[in-house]
Amino acid sequence: xxxxxxxxxxxxxxxxxxxxxxxxxxxxxxxxxxxxxxxxxxxxxxxxxxxxxxxxxxxxxxxxxxxxxxxxxxxxxxxxxxxxxxxxxxxxxxxxxxxxxxxxxxxxxxxxxxxxxxxxxxxxxxxxxxxxxxxxxxxxxxxxxxxxxxxxxxxxxxxxxxxxxxxxxxxxxxxxxxxxxxxxxxxxxxxxxxxxxxxxxxxxxxxxxxxxxxxxxxxxxxxxxxxxxxxxxxxxxxxxxxx
Amino acid sequence: xxxxxxxxxxxxxxxxxxxxxxxxxxxxxxxxxxxxxxxxxxxxxxxxxxxxxxxxxxxxxxxxxxxxxxxxxxxxxxxxxxxxxxxxxxxxxxxxxxxxxxxxxxxxxxxxxxxxxxxxxxxxxxxxxxxxxxxxxxxxxxxxxxxxxxxxxxxxxxxxxxxxxxxxxxxxxxxxxxxxxxxxxxxxxxxxxxxxxxxxxxxxxxxxxxxxxxxxxxxxxxxxxxxxxxxxxxxxxxxxxxxxxxxxxxxxxxxxxxxxxxxxxxxxxxxxxxxxxxxxxxxxxxxxxxxxxxxxxxxxxxxxxxxxxxxxxxxxxxxxxxxxxxxxxxxxxx
Numbered sequence: 006x007x008x009x010x011x012x013x014x015x016x017x018x019x020x021x022x023x024x025x026x027x028x029x030x031x032x033x034x035x036x037x038x039x040x041x042x043x044x045x046x047x048x049x050x051x052x053x054x055x056x057x058x059x060x061x062x063x064x065x066x067x068x069x070x071x072x073x074x075x076x077x078x079x080x081x082x083x084x085x086x087x088x089x090x091x092x093x094x095x096x097x098x099x100x101x102x103x104x105x106x107x108x109x110x111x112x113x114x115x116x117x118x119x120x121x122x123x124x125x126x127x128x129x130x131x132x133x134x135x136x137x138x139x140x141x142x143x144x145x146x147x148x149x150x151x152x153x154x155x156x157x158x159x160x161x162x163x164x165x166x167x168x169x170x171x172x173x174x175x176x177x178x179x180x181x182x183x184x185x186x187x188x189x190x191x192x193x194x195x196x197x198x199x200x201x202x203x204x205x206x207x208x209x210x211x212x213x214x215x216x217x218x219x220x221x222x223x224x225x226x227x228x229x230x231x232x233x234x235x236x237x238x239x240x241x242x243x244x245x246x247x248x
Numbered sequence: 249x250x251x252x253x254x255x256x257x258x259x260x261x262x263x264x265x266x267x268x269x270x271x272x273x274x275x276x277x278x279x280x281x282x283x284x285x286x287x288x289x290x291x292x293x294x295x296x297x298x299x300x301x302x303x304x305x306x307x308x309x310x311x312x313x314x315x316x317x318x319x320x321x322x323x324x325x326x327x328x329x330x331x332x333x334x335x336x337x338x339x340x341x342x343x344x345x346x347x348x349x350x351x352x353x354x355x356x357x358x359x360x361x362x363x364x365x366x367x368x369x370x371x372x373x374x375x376x377x378x379x380x381x382x383x384x385x386x387x388x389x390x391x392x393x394x395x396x397x398x399x400x401x402x403x404x405x406x407x408x409x410x411x412x413x414x415x416x417x418x419x420x421x422x423x424x425x426x427x428x429x430x431x432x433x434x435x436x437x438x439x440x441x442x443x444x445x446x447x448x449x450x451x452x453x454x455x456x457x458x459x460x461x462x463x464x465x466x467x468x469x470x471x472x473x474x475x476x477x478x479x480x481x482x483x484x485x486x487x488x489x490x491x492x493x494x495x496x497x498x499x500x501x502x503x504x505x506x507x508x509x510x511x512x513x514x515x516x517x518x519x520x521x522x523x524x525x526x527x528x529x530x531x532x533x534x535x536x537x538x539x540x541x542x543x544x545x546x547x548x549x550x551x552x553x554x555x556x557x558x559x560x561x562x563x564x565x566x567x568x569x570x571x572x573x574x575x576x577x578x579x580x581x582x
Contacts, residue, residue: 056453058449058453077452078452078453079452079453079454079455079456079457079458080455082452082453082454082455083455087453088453090449090450090453094447094449094450095446095447095450096442096443096446096447096450096451097446097447098442098445098446098511099442099443099446103439103442106439107439107440107442107443107451107454107456108454108455110436110439110440110455111454111455114435114436116434116435116436120250120253124250137252155450155454156453156454158454159454159455
C-alpha cells in the first residue's frame with residue numbers, strides 16, 4: 006500500500022538560510038510518527054510545508070496519492086490534512102463549541118449536523134463540559150485540546166500535531182498521550198512534532214530525527230534514542246562517546 | 249441537544265418581531281412630523297449600521313468608506329429615474345447590484361492589505377469616488393440631481409404629504425438587515441466570518457476560504473447599504489455628492505455598531521436607537537449657534553461609552569459569563 010504522506014526532496018530556503026534540505030520522508034496509514042530534533046532542526050518548517058502554510062523552494066509533497074505541493078492550506082484541509090499550531094490560535098471571541106463548528110463545516114453545511122459533530126469531538130477530547138465557555142477563558146492545556154478538537158472536526162486522514170504535549174504538567178501530558186492514542190485508534194494517521202523525548206518516544210511507532218535541516222536518522226524509537234548521531238545532535242559530540 | 253442554543257435563537261427572533269410590531273404602532277401615537285422624521289432616519293441608520301456590521305463586525309474588515317455604497321445606491325436610483333424614467337424600485341435593485349460588484353472589485357486588491365492599511369484604503373477610495381462624482385457632469389457634478397416631484401405614489405416611491413410610507417419602508421429595511429444577520433449568524437458564512445476575524449491563519453487550516461469569505465461579506469454589506477442609499481435619495485428627493493457620499497455617512501454607519509456592540513446581532517440596532525435621535529436633537533436644540541456645542545456633547549458621549557463599555561452597550565443585557573471556577577476538573581482522569 007502506498008504511503009499516506011510522502012515528501013520528495015523538499016528544500017526550503019529563507020533568504021540565505023536553508024531550513025530544510027533535501028528532506029524525503031514518508032508516513033504510512035495508521036502510524037504515529039514523531040518528528041523530532043533539536044531546536045532549529047527545521048521541524049516546524051517541514052511541518053508547515055506539509056500543512057500548506059507556504060510552498061517549498063524545491064521538492065514535492067504527495068498526500069493520498071496526489072501531488073498537493075501547490076495547494077493552499079484550506080484545500081489541503083478539505084483533502085484530509087488537519088493541523089494544530091504550536092502557539093495556539095483559538096478563535097478567542099467565539100465559544101469552544103463555535104470554534105469546533107468552524108472545523109466541522111468543512112464536511113457539512115447542515116448546521117445541526119455540524120453542531121452534533123462538534124459535540125461528539127468535544128466529548129472525545131474531554132472538553133464537552135466547557136462547550137459554552139469563551140475560548141479566551143480556557144486554561145492553556147484546554148486550549149491545546151481545543152486545537153486538537155477543532156482539527157479532528159474536519160475529519161482528517163492525517164493529523165499534524167505541533168508540540169501539543171510541550172509545556173504541560175505530567176498529568177496533563179499523560180492525558181494528551183492517551184488522547185493521541187485514541188485518535189490513532191479511530192484510524193487517523195498522526196505526525197507529531199515534539200522535542201520532549203521522554204514523552205514522545207513511548208508513544209510513536211516510528212521517529213524521524215531532523216538535524217540542521219536534514220533527516221539524520223529514522224526508525225524505531227528505541228533504536229533512535231541509542232543512536233550516537235542522535236545523542237551527539239542533542240547533547241554535543243562529547244556525550245556520544247561510548248553510547 | 250443544545251436546547252439552550254435553539255432557545256436563544258428563537259428568543260431573539262420573537263423579541264425582534266415584538267419590537268418591530270411596537271415600532272410599527274408608534275406613528276399612530278406620534279403625529280409630530282419632526283419626530284417622525286427622526287424616527288425614519290433612526291431606522292435607516294439602524295439598517296445601514298446592521299449592514300456595515302456584516303463586513304466590519306462579523307468578518308472584521310473595518311470599512312470607513314461605506315458612504316461609497318450609500319452614494320452609489322442613491323445616484324443609481326436618481327440617475328435611472330431622472331434620465332431614463334426607470335422606477336426607483338428597479339433603480340434600488342440596480343444600485344444594490346452595482347455596489348455589490350464594485351465592493352468585490354475593490355475587495356480583490358484591498359483584502360490583501362492587512363489591518364490599518366485596509367481601513368485607509370476604504371477611506372481613500374470613498375473620497376476619490378466623491379471627487380469623481382463632483383466632476384461628473386452627466387450626474388449633475390457638484391450641483392447634484394433634483395428628483396422631480398410627482399404625485400404621491402408607491403409606484404414612484406414619492407410621498408410629499410406624509411412621512412409614513414418612508415417610515416414603514418425604513419422599518420422594513422431595518423427588519424430585513426436584522427433578519428439576514430440573524431439567519432447568517434448560524435450558517436457556514438457566519439462561522440467563517442467570525443473565524444476570519446479572529447484568526448485568518450487558523451481559519452485557513454480548518455478549510456475556510458478566507459478570501460471568498462471576505463468577498464461575500466463585502467458584497468452583501470454593500471448591497472444592503474446601497475438599498476439604504478436608494479431609499480434616502482427618494483426620501484430627500486435631492487442629492488449631491490457631499491450629501492450622500494460624504495465621510496460623515498461612513499462614520500454614522502460605523503458608530504452605532506461600535507457603540508452598541510460591534511459584531512453582535514443587536515448592537516447596531518441599540519446603537520442607532522440611542523445615537524441617531526441624540527445626533528438630531530443636539531443639532532436642533534443646542535447646535536446652530538455656530539459654536540458646535542452639539543458636537544461636543546455628541547463626542548463626549550461617545551468617549552464616555554467607549555470608556556465605560558468598550559464591548560458595546562449590548563453587553564449590558566447579556567448574561568454575565570460564568571466565573572471561571574475549576575477549569576474542567578483537570579485532576580480527574582478521563
